[in-house]
Amino acid sequence: xxxxxxxxxxxxxxxxxxxxxxxxxxxxxxxxxxxxxxxxxxxxxxxxxxxxxxxxxxxxxxxxxxxxxxxxxxxxxxxxxxxxxxxxxxxxxxxxxxxxxxxxxxxxxxxxxxxxxxxxxxxxxxxxxxxxxxxxxxxxxxxxxxxxxxxxxxxxxxxxxxxxxxxxxxxxxxxxxxxxxxxxxxxxxxxxxxxxxxxxxxxxxxxxxxxxxxxxxxxxxxxxxxxxxxxxxxxxxxxxxxxxxxxxxxxxxxxxxxxxxxxxxxxxxxxxxxxxxxxxxxxxxxxxxxxxxxxxxxxxxxxxxxxxxxxxxxxxxxxxxxxxxxxxxxxxxxxxxxxxxxxxxxxxxxxxxxxxxxxxxxxxxxxxxxxxxxxxxxxxxxxxxxxxxxxxxxxxxxxxxxxxxxxxxxxxxxxxxxxxxxxxxxxxxxxxxxxxxxxxxxxxxxxxxxxxxxxxxxxxxxxxxxxxxxxxxxxxxxxxxxxxxxxxxxxxxxxx
Amino acid sequence: xxxxxxxxxxxxxxxxxxxxxxxxxxxxxxxxxxxxxxxxxxxxxxxxxxxxxxxxxxxxxxxxxxxxxxxxxxxxxxxxxxxxxxxxxxxxxxxxxxxxxxxxxxxxxxxxxxxxxxxxxxxxxxxxxxxxxxxxxxxxxxxxxxxxxxxxxxxxxxxxxxxxxxxxxxxxxxxxxxxxxxxxxxxxxxxxxxxxxxxxxxxxxxxxxxxxxxxxxxxxxxxxxxxxxxxxxxxxxxxxxxxxxxxxxxxxxxxxxxxxxxxxxxxxxxxxxxxxxxxxxxxxxxxxxxxxxxxxxxxxxxxxxxxxxxxxxxxxxxxxxxxxxxxxxxxxxxxxxxxxxxxxxxxxxxxxxxxxxxxxxxxxxxxxxxxxxxxxxxxxxxxxxxxxxxxxxxxxxxxxxxxxxxxxxxxxxxxxxxxxxxxxxxxxxxxxxxxxxxxxxxxxxxxxxxxxxxxxxxxxxxxxxxxxxxxxxxxxxxxxxxxxxxxxxxxxxxxx
Numbered sequence: 001x002x003x004x005x006x007x008x009x010x011x012x013x014x015x016x017x018x019x020x021x022x023x024x025x026x027x028x029x030x031x032x033x034x035x036x037x038x039x040x041x042x043x044x045x046x047x048x049x050x051x052x053x054x055x056x057x058x059x060x061x062x063x064x065x066x067x068x069x070x071x072x073x074x075x076x077x078x079x080x081x082x083x084x085x086x087x088x089x090x091x092x093x094x095x096x097x098x099x100x101x102x103x104x105x106x107x108x109x110x111x112x113x114x115x116x117x118x119x120x121x122x123x124x125x126x127x128x129x130x131x132x133x134x135x136x137x138x139x140x141x142x143x144x145x146x147x148x149x150x151x152x153x154x155x156x157x158x159x160x161x162x163x164x165x166x167x168x169x170x171x172x173x174x175x176x177x178x179x180x181x182x183x184x185x186x187x188x189x190x191x192x193x194x195x196x197x198x199x200x201x202x203x204x205x206x207x208x209x210x211x212x213x214x215x216x217x218x219x220x221x222x223x224x225x226x227x228x229x230x231x232x233x234x235x236x237x238x239x240x241x242x243x244x245x246x247x248x249x250x251x252x253x254x255x256x257x258x259x260x261x262x263x264x265x266x267x268x269x270x271x272x273x274x275x276x277x278x279x280x281x282x283x284x285x286x287x288x289x290x291x292x293x294x295x296x297x298x299x300x301x302x303x304x305x306x307x308x309x310x311x312x313x314x315x316x317x318x319x320x321x322x323x324x325x326x327x328x329x330x331x332x333x334x335x336x337x338x339x340x341x342x343x344x345x346x347x348x349x350x351x352x353x354x355x356x357x358x359x360x361x362x363x364x365x366x367x368x369x370x371x372x373x374x375x376x377x378x379x380x381x382x383x384x385x386x387x388x389x390x391x392x393x394x395x396x397x398x399x400x401x402x403x404x405x406x407x408x409x410x411x412x413x414x415x416x417x418x419x420x421x422x423x424x425x426x427x428x429x430x431x432x433x434x435x436x437x438x439x440x441x442x443x444x445x446x447x448x449x450x451x452x453x454x455x456x457x458x459x460x461x462x463x464x465x466x467x468x469x470x471x472x473x474x475x476x477x478x479x480x481x482x483x484x485x486x487x488x489x490x491x492x493x494x495x496x
Numbered sequence: 497x498x499x500x501x502x503x504x505x506x507x508x509x510x511x512x513x514x515x516x517x518x519x520x521x522x523x524x525x526x527x528x529x530x531x532x533x534x535x536x537x538x539x540x541x542x543x544x545x546x547x548x549x550x551x552x553x554x555x556x557x558x559x560x561x562x563x564x565x566x567x568x569x570x571x572x573x574x575x576x577x578x579x580x581x582x583x584x585x586x587x588x589x590x591x592x593x594x595x596x597x598x599x600x601x602x603x604x605x606x607x608x609x610x611x612x613x614x615x616x617x618x619x620x621x622x623x624x625x626x627x628x629x630x631x632x633x634x635x636x637x638x639x640x641x642x643x644x645x646x647x648x649x650x651x652x653x654x655x656x657x658x659x660x661x662x663x664x665x666x667x668x669x670x671x672x673x674x675x676x677x678x679x680x681x682x683x684x685x686x687x688x689x690x691x692x693x694x695x696x697x698x699x700x701x702x703x704x705x706x707x708x709x710x711x712x713x714x715x716x717x718x719x720x721x722x723x724x725x726x727x728x729x730x731x732x733x734x735x736x737x738x739x740x741x742x743x744x745x746x747x748x749x750x751x752x753x754x755x756x757x758x759x760x761x762x763x764x765x766x767x768x769x770x771x772x773x774x775x776x777x778x779x780x781x782x783x784x785x786x787x788x789x790x791x792x793x794x795x796x797x798x799x800x801x802x803x804x805x806x807x808x809x810x811x812x813x814x815x816x817x818x819x820x821x822x823x824x825x826x827x828x829x830x831x832x833x834x835x836x837x838x839x840x841x842x843x844x845x846x847x848x849x850x851x852x853x854x855x856x857x858x859x860x861x862x863x864x865x866x867x868x869x870x871x872x873x874x875x876x877x878x879x880x881x882x883x884x885x886x887x888x889x890x891x892x893x894x895x896x897x898x899x900x901x902x903x904x905x906x907x908x909x910x911x912x913x914x915x916x917x918x919x920x921x922x923x924x925x926x927x928x929x930x931x932x933x934x935x936x937x938x939x940x941x942x943x944x945x946x947x948x949x950x951x952x953x954x955x956x957x958x959x960x961x962x963x964x965x966x967x968x969x970x971x972x973x974x975x976x977x978x979x980x981x982x983x984x985x986x987x988x989x990x991x992x
Contacts, residue, residue, distance in 0.1 A: 012555040014597035014842040017582045020549035022595055028545035029535075036532065039525075044898050046876035046905030046924070049524035053516035053628060054550070054614060055572070059508040076551070076582075078574035081618075086513045086572075088584075099518055101510035108923045110908045118550060122577075132549060143908040147887055151908070154895070279887075286888030287895035346510040380542035391643055391775075392782030399650070399783035402540050409542035412606045412639040412647070427604045428542070 019125025020132055030373050031364060034163050035116050035136060038358065041159045042114040042138050045151065050113040052095040054120075058085035060098045062345065074122040076131075088120035092137040093342075093355070100141050101346035110143040116360075139355025141342060146276045149174075149310040149338060149354045150283040156314050156334055156356055157293045163363065164372030169318045170333075173297035176277050176310050177337070182270015183245045183263055187238060197232045198242060205246055205301045214243055241265075248298045253281045256296050276310060307337030312356065316366050330366055334358040379429030381408040381485055384422075385415035386437040393441065397434060397481060404482045406489070425451055431492040432485055436478070448484055449473045452492035515621025516628055526869050527630070527860055530659050531612050534632060534854065537655045538610040541647065543634050546609040548591035550616075554581035556594045558841065570618035572627075584616035588633040589838075589851070596637050597842035606639040612856075635851030637838060642772045645670075645806040645834060645850045646779040652810050652830055652852055653789045659859065660868030661812060666829075669793035670808045672773050673800050673833070678766015679741045679759055683734060693728045694738060701742055701797045710739055737761075744794045749777045752792050772806060803833030806850065812862050826862055830854040875925030877904040877981055880918075881911035882933040889937065893930060893977060900978045902985070921947055927988040928981055932974070944980055945969045948988035 016022065023031070039049065058077055077087035089095050092115040100111060116136045125131055138155065140148040153172050160170045180202070189195040201216045208216065215221035217239035220231035232239075241263050248259035257278055264270025277296050284294050294312075303311050316330035336356030343351045367373050383398045385391065394410045401408035409428070411421045425433050435447040453472035476484040512518065519527070535545065554573055573583035585591050588611040596607060612632045621627055634651065636644040649668050656666045676698070685691040697712045704712065711717035713735035716727035728735075737759050744755035753774055760766025773792050780790050790808075799807050812826035832852030839847045863869050879894045881887065890906045897904035905924070907917045921929050931943040949968035972980040 011842055011844065012558075012594075013553070014556065014594050014839075015553070016549045016556075016594070017551055017553050017576065017580070020551050022549055022591075023545075023547040025544040025546075028547045029539070032532070032535075032545075036528070039528075043525070044901065044903050046903060048521040049519075049528075050521075051519040051524045053512045053518055055513055055516050055616070055628065057509070057511070057513050060510065060512075062508075076574060078572060080513065084513070095518075098508075098510050098512070108920055112905070120551070132551065140908065145908050147891065147906065148908050150891070151906070158898070282888055283891045286891045288892075288899075289895075343510075346507055348507065392778055395643065395646070395779045395782045396784075399785075402654070403784075405540065407540050407542060409608070410643065410647070412636065412641050412644050424604055 017131075019123075019130055021130055026378060029378075030367075031134070031360065034364060034367065035134075035360070037163050038136060038159050039114065039116065041155060041162050045112070045138075045155045045158075047112040047114045047138050047155075050096070050099060050115050051117065052089070052092075052099050052115065054088060054118070055086050056089055056095060056098060058087050060346075061087055061089065061094050076120050076122045090121050091119050092117070092135050092357075093139070096137075096139060096141070097342045097346065100351070101343040104343070104347075109141075110148065111141045112138070113141070114138040134360040136358040136360050137355055139353055141353040142351055144352040146279050146310060147283055149276075149312070150280045150287075152336065152354060152356050153280070153294045153312050154284060154287055154289050156312070156358075157289055159358070160314060160333075164367050164370065165316060167293060169370070170293075170314055170316050172294040172312055172314045173300040174277065174280060174294060174310060174312045175296075175298050175300040175304065176273040177304050177307050178269050178273025178276065178309055179260055179264060179298065180245060180273075180304055182265075182267035182273060183241045185267040185269060186241050186263075186265045194232060194234075198234075199305050201232055202242065202246065202301050203305060205299065210243060210247055213246065214239055217242060246299055246301070249296075253278075253291060253296050256298065257281075260298060273309070280310060302332070302335055303337050306339070308340045309338030310354065311335070311337035314358075318370070320369055330369065332359070333363045333366055378407070379425075379431060381406060381432045381434060381489070382421070382425040382428060382430045383408065383410045383434040384418070384425075385411045386418070386435060387441075388415050390436075390441070393436065397436070397446075400482055401485060404486070406482070406485060432488045434481070434485070440475075440478075444478050445475050446478050446481060447473055447475055448488055450488055450492065513627075515619075515626055517626055522874060525874075526863075527856065530860060530863065531630075531632060531856070533659050534655050535610065535612065537651060537658050538634050541608070541651045541654075543608040543610045543651075546592070546595060546611045547613065548585070548588075548595050548611065550584060550614070551582050552585055552591060552594060554583050556842075557583055557585065557590050572616050572618045586617055587615050588613070588631050588853075589635070592633075592635055592637070593838045593842065596847070597839040600839070600843075605637075606644065607637045608634070609637070610634040630856040632854040632856050633851055635849055637849040638847055640848040642776050642806060643779055645772075645808070646776045646783075648832065648850060648852050649776070649790045649808050650780060650783055650785050652808070652854075653785055655854070656810060656829075660863050660866065663789060665814045665866070666789075666810055666812050668790040668808055668810045669796040670773065670776060670790060670806060671792075671794050671796040671800065672769040672806050673803050674765050674769025674772065674805055675756055675760060675794065676741060676769075676800055678761075678763035678769060679737045681763040681765060682737055682759075682761045683730075690728060690730075694730075695801050697728055698738065698742065698797050699801060701795065706739060706743055709742065710735055713738060742795055742797070745792075749774075749787060749792050752794070753777075756794060769805070776806060798828070798831055799833050802835070804836045805834030807831070807833035808852065814866070816865055826865065828855070829859045829862060874903070875921075875927060877902060877928045877930060877985070878917070878921040878924060878926045879904060879906045879930040880914070880921075880932075881907045882914070882931060883937075884911050886932075886937070889932065893932070893942075896978055897981060900982070902978070902981060904981075928984045930977070930981070936971075936974075940974050941971050942974050942977060943969055943971055944984055946984055946988065 075087040075090050077085055079085055118132050119135050120132050123131060138152060153174060156172055161167060184195055189198060201213055205213050212221060216229060217232050217234050218236055221229045223229050244263040248256055248263055250256045250259055257274055260274050281296055300311060300313050302313055313332055314334040315332050318330055319327045320330050322328050334356055338354040340350050340352045342353045381401055383394045385394055398408045398410045411424060413424060431452050433449040433451055435449060440446055450472035571583040571586050573581055575581055614628050615631050616628050619627060634648060649670060652668055657663060680691055685694060697709055701709050708717060712725060713728050713730050714732055717725050719725050740759040744752055744759055746752045746755055753770055756770050777792055796807060796809050798809055809828055810830040811828050814826055815823045816826050818824050830852055834850040836846050836848050838849045877897055879890045881890055894904045894906045907920060909920060927948050929945040929947055936942055946968035
């Protein structure tokens with residue numbers, strides 16, 4: 001950072017730090033609109049907003065991310081003047097733990113809270129991989145009742161429909177870690193390296209499927225790249241309960257639960273988990289949430305290693321084309337589950353909690369994919385400046401339009417070159433340009449240019465005269481300005 | 497941070513770092529609601545949202561805060577793995593400069609942008625003084641036209657009315673640094689220590705008034721604490737143009753401008769500034785913004801040292817009681833002005849810009865003061881659990897209520913102690929509790945308890961039987977649940 005004061009000062013680079021980015025215009029507005037729809041649903045479910053500090057003490061944050069896939073992931077940390085370390089939050093769960101521990105006597109129990117905001121990860125950035133991104137979480141803290149899990153699944157279902165994913169285009173799948181624990185118990189794998197290897201293998205079910213998991217649990221497997229992946233070393237018979245668990249989904253919930261009962265044999269924890277799933281199914285059915293929206297499905301493996309009870313995941317089932325042009329399902333946009341050690345680090349007490357996290361960027365991408373985010377022109381009407389001495393007249397027009405709720409601007413650059421004004425309107429994706437020269441002023445009229453029809457030509461036009469000759473232009477009475485602009489915008493919106 | 501591994505691990509403190517805080521429930525929702533109303537107005541004016549990265553490189557940020565009152569204020573900074581320094585943004589203007597310099601070829605010129613979000617200051621925290629707080633800015637970059645300044649004043653006026661400050665309860669006052677420069681020119685104070693001393697003195701006009709400024713410009717002044725403050729050392733005659741400038745506001749704009757012309761004599765820059773103020777007044781009048789909303793007032797001194805052209809400030813004129821019970825005006829909630837060196841650090845080019853910053857917390861406080869933020873009960877309806885085996889019945893009720901758009905919860909804690917359920921409902925500021933025991937179920941009815949009437953009693957009631965004896969309770973048909981709950985909430989809202 002030291003600079004030689006005698007040299008000409010070096011200009012700073014106009015770039016954000018590596019791995020950070022900016023969001024412009026519609027990107028910001030669309031995300032805010034989606035988050036506010038989500039907040040509306042969460043609020044209706046009795047969840048209260050919590051906006052915790054972006055900065056936490058490193059001791060409160062803990063040193064490690066909960067995400068087992070990225071054990072080396074770090075935080076952005078620095079020392080305060082008094083030497084205490086602080087850091088940017090890396091998720092919204094660690095701050096919830098701190099806030100709940102701090103305020104547990106004043107907060108209601110159970111405490112339902114939602115949180116939305118940026119989190120920061122000190123990771124190597126890559127394409128599409130940023131060091132600051134949004135999270136959107138809802139958690140219920142302080143109850144062991146699976147009614148809380150069922151509620152979050154119902155809320156997730158309502159949320160997806162609210163933001164614009166129609167019923168039938170998504171499914172929320174529910175599994176339970178306790179059932180898996182029962183399976184492992186039956187296998188005699190209560191702890192140890194082999195159990196951990198089995199857990200890691202199950203996590204790959206999404207990717208390698210039933211056959212792949214069977215191979216990985218036993219003798220090993222040749223993967224797509226040609227490398228041989230060592231197996232866990234179970235016999236084919238030993239591996240069977242895991243396969244039975246993963247493939248136990250039947251055509252209805254009763255069938256699935258019966259299959260699971262077979263898989264866990266007499267394991268108490270396993271049966272406990274199955275009863276929880278049954279209760280979740282019953283509670284959801286009572287609320288009107290059938291298996292067309294939320295289904296018990298033991299093939300959901302994401303997070304089974306991390307969570308302690310029910311886990312749930314929302315998948316979008318419509319097809320999109322991947323980078324190679326192949327059809328595939330859109331996939332997961334939200335997931336969560338039950339975890340029991342939320343505040344133990346602070347208080348020593350175990351506090352049960354369950355919660356969901358929505359992938360904000362993925363859900364936004366899905367809504368764009370489905371055409372649920374309007375692509376209608378959102379640029380402002382541009383009132384051009386034909387006569388710089390009559391700025392007051394243009395100001396009056398733009399005020400009239402704005403007072404009528406129409407997004408509008410007067411051109412504030414140098415008005416000398418009329419072509420530049422039209423280029424500006426083009427860049428702004430303006431639907432309508434308003435033109436009032438001296439002749440129009442005298443005749444009590446203004447010209448409206450339909451830019452949605454003529455934007456491509458505008459870059460070539462240099463003078464107001466050429467512009468007037470364009471077909472998409474009409475002359476209206478000055479007194480009809482608001483009404484006629486409104487009509488033209490409506491027509492432009494109809495063009496989409 | 498080093499810990500003796502043999503000792504019992506020390507539990508982390510459940511506290512945010514010093515100077516940081518959390519926001520709960522309604523605080524978050526109220527601020528978001530206000531910001532989204534502001535965004536709606538800004539969008540209508542053609543301003544585009546910009547959400548820049550919270551983290552900037554230290555070189556892009558620059559080392560110093562623009563706020564002359566806090567020259568030692570710092571940032572939170574740390575080194576990346578490649579040794580590069582980065583820091584949390586301390587305002588929203590420095591990031592705008594970086595973004596504009598980075599994207600100037602793709603962005604429209606002029607570029608109207610708004611930004612809302614947290615900023616961080618590495619300052620000594622104090623009561624009510626936090627190290628993370630919200631800012632809300634709108635700036636127009638790339639035009640020297642004072643139509644941009646006038647537009648921002650009009651937008652500020654519309655914004656205040658939109659969020660709930662009625663016309664007459666605020667005034668936006670406009671001044672111009674160029675006029676002051678003209679006054680200083682006339683005085684022969686174009687630069688040097690005495691000129692800076694005069695500028696610093698003018699900044700105290702708000703606090704010490706005309707007489708105080710006169711004393712400080714000349715021989716000095718005994719301040720309220722009894723200390724003697726040295727004067728700038730001008731003669732009474734020499735000080736006169738400054739006093740004339742500060743007190744030049746007349747009953748109408750024409751009068752004010754005439755007074756200012758006297759104050760600046762033949763100064764070109766002074767006359768230029770006065771013409772700008774005149775143009776701003778004319779443009780605003782053309783848009784329908786009269787002096788009841790926006791007024792030319794040379795007594796606005798805040799920021800005159802920092803800005804280069806027009807400056808503006810929004811003051812709320814209604815009275816509140818201060819900490820000592822004395823009436824005073826609420827005061828400033830927003831301010832801004834024109835500055836010309838926005839991107840010069842990056843590109844070498846001068847780019848003119850003008851912008852406003854709203855004090856988010858102050859404006860929220862004002863709305864609360866004016867009763868513009870609803871104090872209606874926002875807690876959820878609580879469906880109590882009389883029979884834990886019938887959780888499905890309660891789930892069905894809560895789903896019905898939520899589907900009807902009513903904020904509702906089923907009690908998810910341990911249902912054994914009914915009193916705890918009511919204490920919970922109390923803590924949640926619930927307007928209505930729904931009760932359905934076995935008898936009610938059999939009779940096809942439910943009980944609704946009006947908690948807005950009876951919250952104070954609830955803490956004393958331990959059993960469901962006692963509860964039923966309360967007067968504010970009615971029995972309704974189960975099938976009328978939604979309708980009757982809605983009625984009871986409406987009644988509770990009427991109680992405010």
